[in-house]
Amino acid sequence: MSRYEDAMKYKKKIVYVVDRVFEKQLRSKESHEVMSLKLWIVLFVLREVMKFIESQPDLAPKDAALLYAKGLLKWEPGEEVRKPLDTLLRNCVLAFPYKQSLLYDTLRKALGTRQLGCGPATYDFILQALFGQRLLTVSTFCSVCGKPSAKKRCPACKLCYCSQECQKFDWPLHKTICQSLKSLNKPLSVEDSSVSLDDIQAQISNIDV
Template sequence: MATPSTPTVQKSPLFDAIDKNETEKALDLLKTREQAAERDATGMSVLGSAAYRGNVAICERAIELGCDVNDKTEDTLYTPLMFAGLSEFLRPKVNGEYVGDEVYPDELLEFIHSLCGSHEVHPVKIIFRFSKYPDSIKYKKKILYVIDRVFERQLRCKESNEIMSLKLWLILFFMRETSKFVESNSDEKSPEESSLQYARIISTWQEGDEIRKALDVLLRNAVASFPYKHSLLHETLEKALRKTACGQRPTAYEYIVQSLFGQRIAALAYCSQECQKFDWPIHKKHKPTCHPKLGLSVRCYF
């Protein structure tokens, strides 16, 4: 006894063109919402069939005509969106979400990386870096934004890093203050000249003072403005700073360095010839005074 044969379902010209990857023919047959609503024998939609074969042009037309990217058949449970991902035609939005029109130079990346990766937190050293990069003002907004983003991540991740957070905050604070000063004097001097002038202002050492008072005030303001007051490192540093009046030793910089790196720095040493050359015109105007407690000459060293 012969078994009854299963009737074959005639494939529509539209799905036949999609299967054969005949893009132009398929687009000619896909012009209305009714045509876009067709399904093949398995229940797959026009969009699903086109996505399965990775045909971007037909997919775009099908979406324009109202096809659902999340539609799925009862047999496979795959959606057109899944097919697009498997065909590597899907590009997550996050990849291009922060991509702007402006292309930044590699030198900018190197400058920001050197700032964030360095252990130098002295304001004058930060200003030196600022003055050496010719586009510090041009890319000021981007520089400050990136440093700020890196700073914010230090205490908001699972494994917080209080030392890195405080270090980055100091760098960000000094970069902001330098940028403000340079922009306020942009009509008179170049960014390099203005930034070095700012360094001389905060490095001023008045006759009779134990330390550079302007520099000490700047450092204390930077610590006081740290936004995460709950940080144990910040609380400890603020308590230490309150033990010494502003303008007296130990300086705010000494407290900061000890908090960050757990070590005492040499009292009578420049960190480089560049610092020594920069500071000498300021230093030679004043005779060194003797600090009674430390028994050493308190000079204008960084």
Template sequence: MGKNACALWFILYTLRELLKFVDTHADDKKTPKDLMLAFAKKLLAMDPSDLVRKPTEMFLRTAIRSFPYHNSLLFQTLAKSVAKVEFGQLPTTYMLLLQGLYGVRYVETSRFCATCGISSATKQCPKCKLPYCSADCQRFDWPIHKKCCEAISKRPLPGGDTATYIELNEDKLKDVKIED
């Protein structure tokens, strides 16, 4: 099983979970589009004290755990890498997954949108520097982000200095590499 099979698995897993969410909330008198947006907002939830978006983290860890080809090298590599990181700590499972699929250099040289994950984020929150690919993604994330922005911008590094979310992520990612 190669990288394409793994990428397709994550797409399939996401679609299955989205359909489950839509089916369980079908009685809410909302359109399917509104339910899909609610699913995305549920995944993006974050508290000011969190280093990572815990629902997204749990979602991706569960997707990796349920990958059907446990004998594949990519699965074993991802499972080992994710197991080394305590839940809720950096680096995120998303970053480890991207490292496994596309390589460490790609992850180190790209800025990923905090909402959709696209690798070409050119905009950022003016206060905490959290990256976004568009004003639409920033607007979508705003109800969640406004609660956490202050905390993100003042997060201390382990040495006691203050750093932005981006600096904190980059600092943690330097030390963690996918095993071969």
């Protein structure tokens, strides 16, 4: 959002519109569970960003948004995932209001099998649920913005980035945990979960979309 001045200028209106679209989708007679979850993730994150911006009256909205992003990217040595970001996404899934949804139930069970700070990341679970296993196996995702087809890699720990901009933004944090990530020396796979995302995908295939 910090890239677009209009987004910061009309941030409350943007949140309102997304909220209305989500409510309309959720209350539809033929609700689309996958689309509902996509909209909910967007809405939840927007609300959290706006909440943080409003808590920083001394900062310009753009600077507050960047500060919030940096906070999400914090990564402690020995941890396999960015805990603040993982916590945000986990809370987002658990706050999904459509509790009777099969998609929600399977994600909740999968997330319940792992501790914060340990892989696989909540982001991977969400990607699998929304787009299927194939996307995870054929694409690499930017560790900062999540963009697929990230072709840049740290030569030491192999962390992926989509651009120099993301790599530069992450560098102050990355340099403190690069060796720790390298020493982990194991791929983080959703298959490590006792509730695998293959199981999730099998259940999701039963959802009418």
